[in-house]
Amino acid sequence: MDSRHEAERSWTIDAARRLWALYEPVHALTYFAPAALAGAGPLGGSFWARYVAQRAAPLGQAPTAVVVAAFGGFAPDRIADALAGVAPDTTPTEALETRLRGVDAAWRELPGLPDDAVVTEAADLAWAAAQACEDAGRVLGAANRALPRPPAPHLALWQATTTLREHRGDGHLAALAVQGIGPVTSHVLKVAARESPGRDLRLGRRIPDDAWTAEVDRLSTRGLVRAGPDGEPVLTDDGEALHAAVEDATDRAAGRPWEVLGAAPTDRLAALLEPIAAAARTVVPPLNPIGLPRR
Incomplete structure (x- = not known):
């Protein structure tokens, strides 16, 4: 891989992570508002x-x-x-x-939303990015991409963010599968990374206490987690490396929409989404089951 292509690929991966933190709060309205x-x-x-x-x-x-x-x-x-x-x-x-x-x-x-022109421009760019999502192996992403565009700009924006996040989520499941990480393991690692509250994940995903404890013990034996001061698991250095590998693979799998959209339009969309995401975050708990990072 030549240095120019490597730099372009690195930008795409960075964009996938940066844009996720901006469109995820918009999608999350349906769960928390x-x-x-x-x-x-x-x-x-x-x-x-x-x-x-x-x-x-x-x-x-x-x-x-x-x-x-x-x-x-x-x-x-x-x-x-x-x-x-x-x-x-x-x-x-x-x-x-x-x-x-x-x-x-x-x-x-929502408080503090920008004017309609900003929302309309954001919707157009987000829709273009969502239509560039790859369908192969992305069941929820593809199903959402196939839906018609809602006439109202704010609803078109929401549907586009939903397609993008489900496309990313499908890729995340594939990244976990490649690492041999099953559902309970993935949630233990998520809690250990301090991305989500353990109790909420266990109850919401209906993970039995004995299954959770057994998995924490197994990952501890493997040297991937250790006991934290609050009683929840914490990632070790090896656990951090595994977590980073999954997140990197997730970002790589989510890069296609931004590669197609291009650097300047992607940066423009990020700027447009900033105030919209800030408004949407007012209904999302700071520590949440979807792993959306704190501001």
Whole structure:
């Protein structure tokens, strides 16, 4: 690889990480914004029923096993129980419409948003990047990319960020698989990296306490984690190296949209997203299950 191509590739990888921290808060409105959560109420009786119904909706009437595989880090019975709790006769189309209405309501409550011209330009650039996502091996990314563009700019922006984050998430699952890291291991490493709170991950993903403890012990024996002062695991130097390898592979797999969009438009999109992401972050907890870093 010549030095010029290597520099371009390095920029693409850096852009993938930088842009993720800006578009992830926008996508996360559907999980944390009170208006979005309230608007999803008719889909089912529990948060998880509504979460699974909306996130899986782009897949259509997919079998439970397919949803489990696509989501990656959830216990199969968490997904099965959530799907069973979705309101009867709810269709994927209705779930898609519900999540857009929820995002629309959440958007209107955000403080400090830029004017419509900024949102429209950001939506156009983000949509172009999302359409450059690679579909092969990216089930949720491809399913979201196939959805039509919403007419409203802020909803088009949200859908584009959703495609980009699901595309990245699909690549992350592949990176974990290459390293032989299963769901429980991945969550232990995530907590040990201080990216997410352990209790929230264990409860949300429905990881039994004994399975969690056994995995912490196994990774400790391998020298990848050690006990932290708060009782949660902490990465060792070897654990840091493994975590960094997964994150690097994830960034590499997420680089195509930014390579296609180009450096100047990518930088422009980042600048446009800064105030939008700052507004969206007001509803995202500082320490959260999705691993979004603190400002």
